[in-house]
Amino acid sequence: MTERISFESAQKKALDTARTRLLVGGALMAAAFLVIGVRLVDVTLFGESGPSRLTSARNIAVETQMDRADIVDRNGVLLATSLTTASLYGNPRKIFDPQAAARALVSVLPELSEAEVAGQLSSDREFVWLSRNLTPRQHYEVNRLGIPGFDFRHEQRRVYPLGRLTAHIVGFSSIDNDGLAGIEKSFDAALSERRKPVMLSIDVRVQQILRRELAAQIEKFRAIGGSGIVLDVRTGEIVSLVSLPDFDPNEVGNVPDEARFNRSTLGTYELGSVFKIFNHAIALETGAANLASRYDARKPIRVARFRITDFHPENRWLTVPEIFTYSSNIGSAKIALDIGSAAQRKFLSDLGLLRRSSVELPERARPIYPATWREINTMTIAYGHGIAVSPLHAATAVAAVVNGGILYPATLIRRSEVPADGKRVISAQTSENMRKLLRMAVENGTGRNANAPGYLVGGKTGTAEKQVDGRYKRNALISSFIGVFPMNAPRYVVMVHLDEPKGIKESYGYATAGWTAAPVVGRVISLIAPLFGIAPVDESAAEIRRALTVNVTAPRARGRGIATN
Amino acid sequence: MTTFSRTDTSVMGRWWWTVDRWSLAAVVALMAFGTMLALASSPAVAERLGIDSLYFVKRHLVFLPVAAAVIVATSLMTPLQIRRLALVAFAGCLVGLGATLWFGVEINGARRWLSLAGLSIQVTEFAKPTFAVVTAWLFAEKLRDAKFPGYSLAVISFALLVGLTISQPDMGQTAVIGAVWMTQFFLAGLPMWLVVGLIVLGLAGLAGSYMTMSHVASRIDRFIDPATGDTYQIERSIEAFSNGGLFGQGPGEGTVKNVLPDAHADFVFAVAGEELGLILTLVIVILFAFIVLRGLVRTMGENNLFVLLAVSGLLVQFGLQTLINMASSLQLIPTKGMTLPFISYGGSSLLAIALGIGMVLALTRRRSGQAEGS
Numbered sequence: 001m002t003e004r005i006s007f008e009s010a011q012k013k014a015l016d017t018a019r020t021r022l023l024v025g026g027a028l029m030a031a032a033f034l035v036i037g038v039r040l041v042d043v044t045l046f047g048e049s050g051p052s053r054l055t056s057a058r059n060i061a062v063e064t065q066m067d068r069a070d071i072v073d074r075n076g077v078l079l080a081t082s083l084t085t086a087s088l089y090g091n092p093r094k095i096f097d098p099q100a101a102a103r104a105l106v107s108v109l110p111e112l113s114e115a116e117v118a119g120q121l122s123s124d125r126e127f128v129w130l131s132r133n134l135t136p137r138q139h140y141e142v143n144r145l146g147i148p149g150f151d152f153r154h155e156q157r158r159v160y161p162l163g164r165l166t167a168h169i170v171g172f173s174s175i176d177n178d179g180l181a182g183i184e185k186s187f188d189a190a191l192s193e194r195r196k197p198v199m200l201s202i203d204v205r206v207q208q209i210l211r212r213e214l215a216a217q218i219e220k221f222r223a224i225g226g227s228g229i230v231l232d233v234r235t236g237e238i239v240s241l242v243s244l245p246d247f248d249p250n251e252v253g254n255v256p257d258e259a260r261f262n263r264s265t266l267g268t269y270e271l272g273s274v275f276k277i278f279n280h281a282i283a284l285e286t287g288a289a290n291l292a293s294r295y296d297a298r299k300p301i302r303v304a305r306f307r308i309t310d311f312h313p314e315n316r317w318l319t320v321p322e323i324f325t326y327s328s329n330i331g332s333a334k335i336a337l338d339i340g341s342a343a344q345r346k347f348l349s350d351l352g353l354l355r356r357s358s359v360e361l362p363e364r365a366r367p368i369y370p371a372t373w374r375e376i377n378t379m380t381i382a383y384g385h386g387i388a389v390s391p392l393h394a395a396t397a398v399a400a401v402v403n404g405g406i407l408y409p410a411t412l413i414r415r416s417e418v419p420a421d422g423k424r425v426i427s428a429q430t431s432e433n434m435r436k437l438l439r440m441a442v443e444n445g446t447g448r449n450a451n452a453p454g455y456l457v458g459g460k461t462g463t464a465e466k467q468v469d470g471r472y473k474r475n476a477l478i479s480s481f482i483g484v485f486p487m488n489a490p491r492y493v494v495m496v497h498l499d500e501p502k503g504i505k506e507s508y509g510y511a512t513a514g515w516t517a518a519p520v521v522g523r524v525i526s527l528i529a530p531l532f533g534i535a536p537v538d539e540s541a542a543e544i545r546r547a548l549t550v551n552v553t554a555p556r557a558r559g560r561g562i563a564t565n
Numbered sequence: 566m567t568t569f570s571r572t573d574t575s576v577m578g579r580w581w582w583t584v585d586r587w588s589l590a591a592v593v594a595l596m597a598f599g600t601m602l603a604l605a606s607s608p609a610v611a612e613r614l615g616i617d618s619l620y621f622v623k624r625h626l627v628f629l630p631v632a633a634a635v636i637v638a639t640s641l642m643t644p645l646q647i648r649r650l651a652l653v654a655f656a657g658c659l660v661g662l663g664a665t666l667w668f669g670v671e672i673n674g675a676r677r678w679l680s681l682a683g684l685s686i687q688v689t690e691f692a693k694p695t696f697a698v699v700t701a702w703l704f705a706e707k708l709r710d711a712k713f714p715g716y717s718l719a720v721i722s723f724a725l726l727v728g729l730t731i732s733q734p735d736m737g738q739t740a741v742i743g744a745v746w747m748t749q750f751f752l753a754g755l756p757m758w759l760v761v762g763l764i765v766l767g768l769a770g771l772a773g774s775y776m777t778m779s780h781v782a783s784r785i786d787r788f789i790d791p792a793t794g795d796t797y798q799i800e801r802s803i804e805a806f807s808n809g810g811l812f813g814q815g816p817g818e819g820t821v822k823n824v825l826p827d828a829h830a831d832f833v834f835a836v837a838g839e840e841l842g843l844i845l846t847l848v849i850v851i852l853f854a855f856i857v858l859r860g861l862v863r864t865m866g867e868n869n870l871f872v873l874l875a876v877s878g879l880l881v882q883f884g885l886q887t888l889i890n891m892a893s894s895l896q897l898i899p900t901k902g903m904t905l906p907f908i909s910y911g912g913s914s915l916l917a918i919a920l921g922i923g924m925v926l927a928l929t930r931r932r933s934g935q936a937e938g939s
Contacts, residue, residue: 010708011708011709011870014708014753014754014870015873017752018752018754018870018873018874018877021754022861022864022865022873022877025751025752025861025877025881026858026861026862029858029861029881030854030858032888033853033854033857033858033884035892036888036891036892036897037851039895039897040806040838040843040846040847040850040891040895041843043807043838043895044807044809044810044838044842044843045811045843046807
C-alpha cells in the first residue's frame with residue numbers, strides 16, 4: 001500500500017515536473033515562431049537583411065549597380081553619362097541547333113564570327129558571353145530573332161557624348177566605373193555616391209570654337225601640339241580648356257601617352273615675354289619704376305656667360321611702356337634689377353606662379369624655378385626664361401593683373417556668384433595701368449594680329465626657345481599669346497600656346513607668337529564675345545581712347561612691330 | 566467529407582469524434598499550400614535538371630494521398646499500438662541506416678539514401694519520429710518502474726542512432742535528433758546540472774563539427790561574413806521575400822525558383838514568400854505554430870507520462886524542423902538542408918512527417934481512462 005502511494009506520488013511528481021518544464025519548452029517554441037514572423041515582415045517590407053550583416057563585398061555589389069552621376073557643362077549640356085546597355089549571353093542548354101542559332105545571330109551582329117559563336121553555343125555550359133554593350137537597335141534585332149537561349153544582362157557603361165571635345169577636362173573612367181583621369185578621377189567619390197550631376201564651368205560652345213581654331217592653326221604651322229584656355233577674370237571659372245592632341249574618352253584603349261598629356265595644366269613651359277606682364281606689374285606696384293621711367297636699351301647686357309639681347313633692338317633709351325610694347329628683354333631685365341630678387345619672388349608667389357594650381361584636376365603641374373634665386377635668375381625671369389609654369393598658371397595670374405588686382409583660384413566647377421576666396425595681389429591703380437599697357441601692345445606692338453575689331457583686345461606675346469637636354473633649341477619654339485577683352489572692363493582671358501610651330505611663307509618664315517598664337521586669340525575672341533553678350537564698341541571713341549591710353553609723352557611706335565621675343 | 570453521427574460507434578465514427586480536428590484541419594491546409602507550391606516551384610527545378618517538367622509534381626501528387634492515408638491510419642491506433650509500431654519501426658530504421666552506410670547512394674559526398682525496391686528512402690527521416698516515441702517510452706517506463714534500465718537504454722539507443730547519422734554524414738538531422746532527445750530528457754526530470762552539462766556538450770559538438778568538417782565550417786563562415794564565399798542562394802532567397810511584398814507575385818509568377826537549385830525543397834519557403842506574399846506566408850507560419858503550440862498545450866493536461874513525452878518529442882521535432890527551414894531561408898541561421906513539413910517536395914520526408922503527425926493525432930485523441938491498456 002505504501003509502495004502504491006509512493007509510486008503514485010512519484011508518478012505525480014514526475015508529471016508535474018514534466019508539465020512545468022513543458023511550459024518552458026512551449027514558450028521557447030512560441031518565441032521562435034514569433035521571431036520567424038517578425039523577420040518575415042522585416043525582410044519582406046524592408047528589403048535586404050539588416051545592416052549588421054551587410055559586408056563590404058555586398059556594398060561594392062550594390063554600388064556598382066548604382067548609376068554614376070552625370071557631368072554637365074555650365075549650360076547643362078551632357079559631357080559624361082552612364083547608360084544601361086544590354087549585353088548578350090547565350091544559354092547553350094536551351095539552344096537546340098547551335099549552327100542555325102549562330103547563323104541567325106551573325107546575320108544581325110555581323111562583327112561576330114559564325115564559327116566561334118557556334119562553338120560557344122555547342123558547349124555544355126549554361127552561360128557564355130556573346131557580345132557586350134549592344135546598341136538598342138542590336139538589342140531589338142537579337143530579340144526579334146526569337147531564339148530561346150539568347151538572353152541579356154544589363155550593364156552600366158560610361159559614355160562621353162561629345163567625345164574628344166572635353167576629353168582633357170572630363171577625363172575617363174574604367175569599365176568598372178572607377179575614375180582614372182580628369183574630373184572623373186578628382187570627383188570619383190562624389191560621382192559614384194550622388195545622383196546629382198557635377199556641373200562644370202565649361203561652356204561647350206566656347207570649347208568647340210577654341211578647339212577648332214587652335215587645331216586649324218596647329219595644322220597650318222605644323223606644330224606638334226598646343227593648348228588654349230578661356231578664363232573668367234571675375235570668378236576664376238575656366239570656360240574652356242583645350243589641349244591638343246587629344247583623344248576620344250569612349251575609346252581609351254590605344255591612346256598614346258602624348259595624346260593623354262594635358263598641356264594646359266600638366267605641361268610646364270618657359271613662356272618667354274608673357275612674363276613681362278608680371279615684371280611690369282611688379283615694378284609699377286612696388287614703385288621700382290613708373291610709366292615715365294626710362295631705361296638704356298642701347299647695348300646687350302653681359303652677365304657672366306650670358307648675353308641678354310633684344311629680338312628687335314631699338315638701340316636707344318626706352319620708356320617703361322615702350323619696353324612692354326616692343327617687348328625689350330634688355331629693358332625688362334634692367335627693370336627687374338630695380339625690383340630686386342626678393343620682391344620679384346614674393347610677387348610671383350602671390351600670383352600663384354610658384355605652387356601647384358588648385359584646379360580640380362589630378363593632372364596639375366608644379367612650376368619649375370631656380371632653387372637659389374640669383375641676380376641672373378631675376379633678370380631672365382623678367383622676360384620669362386628660367387621659370388616654367390603651366391599655361392593655366394599664367395592665365396590665372398594675368399586674370400588677377402587685369403581684373404583690378406584680385407587673384408581668384410582657377411576652377412572647373414561652375415560658380416553661382418562672385419567667389420569670396422579672392423586675394424588682393426596688386427592695387428587697382430597698377431591693374432588699370434597694366435590694362436593700358438596690354439591694350440597698347442595689341443594696338444601698336446607685337447600683338448597686333450590678336451586684335452578683334454570692336455572688342456578692345458589687349459595682350460602680350462611670348463616666344464621662347466624650348467630647352468632640350470639643358471640647351472635652348474633655336475628652331476623649337478613655344479609660341480604663346482595671352483589676350484584679355486574687353487580692355488576697358490575685362491571679362492575674359494584667352495590664352496593660346498603652340499608647341500614647335502614651323503614658319504611658313506605667309507608668316508615670312510616666322511613661327512613667333514605674333515604670327516602663330518596671336519591670330520588664334522583674335523579669331524576666338526571675335527567668335528565667342530557674342531556668346532557672352534559682349535557687344536563691339538567704337539574703338540576710336542574719345543572716351544575709350546582716353547581710358548586706355550598711357551598718359552606719358554612717348555614717341556610714336558615705329559616699325560612693323562612684328563612679334564619679338 | 567463524410568459526416569459522422571455522434572452516436573456512430575464505428576471505428577471511423579469514434580475516430581472523428583475523438584481526434585483533434587483543429588490540428589487535422591491545419592495539416593490539411595498545409596498540404597494544400599504544399600501542393601500549390603509544388604506545382605509552382607518544381608517544374609523550374611525539373612527543367613534545370615533536364616527531366617520531365619512535371620516529374621516532381623506527379624510524384625508529389627502520388628505521395629500526397631499516401632501521406633494522408635498514413636496520417637489517418639496511424640491516428641487510429643491506440644497509444645500501445647503506437648509504442649509498438651515505433652519500436653519495430655525504429656529497429657528497422659537502425660538496420661536501414663546501417664545498410665545505407667554499406668549500400669547507400671552517395672550524393673554530394675554523403676550517403677543518405679537507401680534504394681529499396683525501386684524507391685529511394687531517406688531512413689533518417691523515419692528514424693526521427695520513431696526514436697522520439699521510443700525515447701518517451703524508455704523514460705516513462707523508468708519513472709514508472711525504477712528497476713527498468715530506461716536511462717541506460719535511452720543513452721545507448723541515442724548513441725547508436727547519432728553514431729549512424731554522423732557517419733553519413735548528416736549534421737543537420739543529427740542536431741535535430743539530439744535536440745529532441747535532450748528536450749525529452751529535460752521533460753523527464755533530468756537534473757538541472759545535467760541539463761546545463763548537456764547544453765554545453767551540444768555546443769561543443771557544434772564547435773567540433775565546425776573544426777573537423779570543412780563544409781560545415783564554410784557554411785558558418787559564410788553566414789557570419791558573407792564576403793568569405795558564395796552567398797548567392799541566400800541572397801536570392803532574401804530578394805524573393807522582398808520581391809513578393811504583401812500580396813506576392815501570384816502562384817507561378819515568381820522568379821527565385823529559376824535560380825535556386827532547391828526551390829522545391831529547402832528553399833520552398835522563399836518561393837512561398839515571392840509568389841504568395843507576406844500575408845499568406847504569415848498564415849503558413851501561423852498554421853505551423855498552431856499545430857505545435859496547440860499540441861503542446863493539450864499534452865499539459867495529459868496524465869500519461871509516456872503520452873506527454875512522446876507528443877512533446879514529436880511536436881518539438883516537427884517544430885524544430887519547420888523553424889530551421891524557415892530561419893535558413895530568412896538568413897537567421899546558416900543554411901541547413903531541412904525540409905519544410907508538408908510543403909517541401911520529398912517523398913521520404915513527407916511520409917515520415919505524416920507518420921509523426923499521425924502518431925501525435927493518435928496520442929492526443931480523447932480517451933476515457935487509461936487507454937494504454939496495460
